[in-house]
Amino acid sequence: MIAKTTIGRSFKGCCAYNMQKVEMGKGQVLMSQGVRDYELNPMVADFTRQAKMNPELTRSVWHTAISFDPKDEARLQLQPELMKAVASEYLTGMGLDQSQYVVIQHQDTVHSHFHIIANRVASNGQSISDSHNYNRSEKLLREIEQKHSLTLMKEQGYRLSLEHIPDRDRHRLEMRNEVRQSLERSTNSAELKADLAQRGIEVIVNRDQAGKARGLSFERISQIDNGEEIKVAFKGSKLHQNLSLGHIQEQLLENSLKRALELSKKPELDKSIGLEKGPQIEDKQLKQGRSLGM
Incomplete structure (x- = not known):
């Protein structure tokens, strides 16, 4: 799996892009917590309301996109709960399960992937750290891959990139x-x-x-x-x-x-x-x- 994380300021832009996929029939909400996941404006209002609990944290939007290796596509089709399990374990491992989030699967590409939009202001008003999020994310993905016997996408790519030097x-x-x-x-x-x-x-x-x-x-x-x-x-x-x-x-x-x-x-x-x-x-x-x- 490959993950790309961005930390931003605006919930509206991030949510609008993903909810548009759902409205067009090119995506679906896999899971959510603490937000109204059926419509854009209520979702943004919920995220924004909680973010105001910690006004000092200006970059409160956590957005991660996780893509699977094409070799895992058959398993994902046969085991629809697998993607939810991966998303849930990633949320917990990064500490995002203590806050609001929505997980949206996109269905308009040849490889399966989903997006996580989460609030860095936790439900108790505390900040969820984004420190070293790349290293923490990569380590967590390797653990999840091994647990579910998914293709070790990054490790294989890394080894191949070093073969001819x-x-x-x-x-x-x-x-x-x-x-x-x-x-x-x-x-x-x-x-x-x-x-x-x-x-x-x-x-x-x-x-x-x-x-x-x-x-x-x-x-x-x-x-x-x-x-x-x-x-x-x-x-x-x-x-x-x-x-x-x-x-x-x-x-x-x-x-x-x-x-x-x-x-x-x-x-x-x-x-x-x-x-x-x-x-x-x-x-x-x-x-x-x-x-x-x-």
């Missing part, structure tokens, strides 16, 4: 992708190193004569086309400018703060796992983020 460049692109994914879900250096170790990638801290960390390198043992094993190593800054030591430290700290905030909003979870409440949680997370073990 030099080995070292291919290794660089593959490693960059994996380091980014690990960094996305890590809050400190220990988590980052452990996650990358599972992928066969070792993190090397480059230090100066005084022992101060000056940079990072990533190493792994890879196979080239003839089956020979070679060591592949790249400095973080050579993988991408945002994978330098400084940028990685900033990202880990940002992830740490977000996790601390999530924990502070779940006192019942804190109690169940024996965590202390209040500033001590944030202090612990901040220390982890600042020290980074590097």
Whole structure:
């Protein structure tokens, strides 16, 4: 599956395009929550009313279009509930199930696809984050594909796109992708190193004569086309400018703060796992983020 997400300001334009498909018999409403899904104006009014609960969030429109691989078309025809299951799991995985949404299938193309229009202002007035939505969406789609045995569309396309480039460049692109994914879900250096170790990638801290960390390198043992094993190593800054030591430290700290905030909003979870409440949680997370073990 392929997903394309845009974050916008106007519900009317987004809803009008999709509802026009329904009115023309070229689409259907698969599911909805919290909005009148039978007509354009009431739907827009419902979305707009809830968005006003959080006036500071100016870009409150979440629009994602998800397309299936043509190879899955036969299954989608035989199992009409499959598309709804995918949409529901995507909504839940991205946190959109806590707000208003409408899911509309388009029926005027050779490949099946649907559109999600959701309100980034949740039903309780809180904002639904769009931070790193591309990486989160891609990871979630891969999980949904595997769960339902759907064609791994992006992975296949990604591998094919790397087939005819030099080995070292291919290794660089593959490693960059994996380091980014690990960094996305890590809050400190220990988590980052452990996650990358599972992928066969070792993190090397480059230090100066005084022992101060000056940079990072990533190493792994890879196979080239003839089956020979070679060591592949790249400095973080050579993988991408945002994978330098400084940028990685900033990202880990940002992830740490977000996790601390999530924990502070779940006192019942804190109690169940024996965590202390209040500033001590944030202090612990901040220390982890600042020290980074590097």
